[in-house]
Amino acid sequence: MLTKVRGWRPFDGESLLDDVGAVLDDVVPAEDALGDHDLRLRGRLMQLVAIAVAAEAGQKDPEAEQLIERARRLRTEVMPGDHLQAVGHLRRMAWSVNELHECLGAIKCMREVA
Structure with missing residues (x-):
C-alpha cells in the first residue's frame, strides 16, 4: 500500500496539455x-x-x-523504430489523451479540465 501511495501523482491538467502540445506542435519532436x-x-x-x-x-x-478502449490499445502498442512512424504513433497517443481528457470533463467525471 505504501508503494502505491508513494507512486501516486495528482492529476495535473496543465502539464497534460503541455505534453500533448509538445507532440502535436508543427515542429516534429527530435x-x-x-x-x-x-x-x-x-x-x-x-x-x-x-x-x-x-x-x-x-x-x-x-x-x-x-475513447477508453482506444487509449488502452494505444498504450499497449510498441513505438515503431522509424523516426517518422514513431512521431505518428506519438501523435495518435497525444490525440487520444486530449480527446479522453475533454470527454471526461464534458461528462463531469473530472472537476477541472485545463
Whole structure:
C-alpha cells in the first residue's frame, strides 16, 4: 500500500496539455526525445483510463467507452523504430489523451479540465 501511495501523482491538467502540445506542435519532436514523450503519454493514458474507470465513464457515455478502449490499445502498442512512424504513433497517443481528457470533463467525471 505504501508503494502505491508513494507512486501516486495528482492529476495535473496543465502539464497534460503541455505534453500533448509538445507532440502535436508543427515542429516534429527530435529523435532523442521520442522515448521521453512516449513514457509521459503512456502515463497520461493510464491516468485518464483509471479516472474514467473509477467514474464509470464508459457506462455513462458511449463515446467515453470508445475513447477508453482506444487509449488502452494505444498504450499497449510498441513505438515503431522509424523516426517518422514513431512521431505518428506519438501523435495518435497525444490525440487520444486530449480527446479522453475533454470527454471526461464534458461528462463531469473530472472537476477541472485545463
